[in-house]
Amino acid sequence: MTYTLWGSAHSLYSGKARSYLIKKGLPFRERYPSDPEFGSRILPAVGHFVVPVLETDKGEIIQDSGDIIDFLEQRHAEPLLEPQSPVQQWVSLIFDAFGSEYLLPLAMHYRWSxxxxxxxxxxxxxxxxxxxxxxxxxxxxxxxxxxTFFAGFLPNLGVVPEVFAAMEDTYLALIDALDNHFQHHPYLLGGRPCRGDFGMMAPLFAHLGRDPVPAMLMKTKAPNLYRWTERMNAAPISDGEYPGYGEEYCDKDTVPESLIAVLKIVFADWTPGLKADADCFNAWAAHQQTGDLVSKSGQPQVHPNVGKVEYPWRGVTMKRGSAPHMLWMFARAQDLAAHSASEQLNGLIEQVGGQEAMAICLTKRIVRSKNMLVLD
Incomplete structure (x- = not known):
């Protein structure tokens, strides 16, 4: 079977799906939306213009980079690209959501500002x-x-001149910590990639590792991180840069110390916005019914919002549209932690400052149906 990935090199989420297909060793061809068949077949099937989209040789169509990974994981067990122990699974889900959603405004800032x-x-x-x-x-x-249309997204993402300096300072701290980690480890959790690696590839390849301005920044400030983006687009799992490292996840459900430093930055930066998003969502959801589209406008949106949020962050005030899609992804890590009896996981959450974020509660559950978020 040869899959078709409808995407593009400059697409943030195509980078996530493409890297997964490469590391999974699945044969695929990539086609662009400029292909007439995208408009005649794929667009009507999905319902709105968006990439990536995966198409099977049987005509099955799957949209959303996360759904694509879920679909293919059910079909192809090997090679293993997800740890089997609770601590590492939780870390993988955290980085998947953080990369796929939280880093989106930073990626858009460096592209359009x-x-x-x-x-x-x-x-x-x-x-x-x-x-x-x-x-x-x-x-x-x-x-x-x-x-110009995409550049116009910046204000709704909270990307305005008043917060540029704070955003760039936190980004430099993040990539410095990641650079230190990738000097010693080929992937986030050891010798093979996980879902978290693919989630981080979403912003760190097409936008931040490929567009000229942020790519030069990454090369000069975090060259080991830049090398990881190259590794994530190469088929082999192992890399000769790490002789004798092996192709396994870290032993005994452990997390490298260098990654713990990254996780502390993740939760320090992410928690205020997650709380604001949850408060906004709960206020909106109080007046909605099961099955309702998660969208203030009532119209399908790839990244919907249900209102505006405002909160103090890193010495500035962030003002942006809410991000229920981020809450939906973060809930996977919350669910795993809630159903895990691992004292080791609880200890890690406390160590990295994640208790406040993990305690966030949504009054109604978000699910994905027919390529859209709806209330369960």
């Missing part, structure tokens, strides 16, 4: 996804309107 410094590159990337078989000038021009 520095647009003028990387305009030609971005036009080429968006153009290749939109216009096939045309000359270079036409392709670049075709990209301009779509680029």
């Amino acid at each position: 520095y647009r003028s410094e990387q305009e030609t590159f971005l036009r080429a990337e968006f153009g290749r996804a939109l216009a096939a078989g045309v000359d270079r000038a036409t392709r670049r021009e075709a990209a301009a309107q779509t680029m």
Whole structure:
């Protein structure tokens, strides 16, 4: 079986799905939305314009990078790309949600706040996804309107000049800690990647590791992290940079000390926004019914919001649209912890400052149905 990944090189979530397919060793071909078949077959099946989309040779269509991984994990047991012990599973889920959702505004900041410094590159990337078989000038021009549309997302993501410095300071601290970790370990949890690695690839490849301005920043400030983005797009599991390391997860459900340092940054940065999102969601959900679309507008959205949030963060005030999709992903780690009897996991949560975030409670459960978030 050869899968088809409908995506693009500059797409944040395509990077997550693509890396998984590569490391899983599954044969696939990647096709772009500029292909006429995307508009004639894939778009009607999904219901809205979005990538990535996975298509099987039997015509099955799966949208959402996380759903793609879940679908393929059920079909292909080997190679193992998820730890089997509770502490490491929890860590994997935390990094999956943190990378896929929390780092999205940072990725968009470095792409669009520095647009003028990387305009030609971005036009080429968006153009290749939109216009096939045309000359270079036409392709670049075709990209301009779509680029302006995506750049317009920044205010709703909370990315405004007043918070730029705080965002960039925390990003530098994060990539420095990750750089130290990847000097000693090929992947987050040892000798093979996990779901958390793929979640972190979402922002750290297409936007932060590939766009010219943030890519240069990563190369000069966190070269070991940049090398990890290359490793995550290479088929072999092992890497000769780590002789004798092996291809297993860390022993006895342990977490490397260097990753604990990263987790402390994760929860310090993430918790205020998670709490604000939960409060906003609970207030909105109080007036909704089971089966209702999770969207204040009542219209399908890839990243819906149910209102505005405002909270103090790193010496500034963050103001943005709420992020129920982030709450939905974070709930997987909460569910695992709630059903685990592991004292080791409880100890790790306390060690990294995660108790406050893990105690967040949603009054109604969010589920995914027909490519949309709805109330359970």
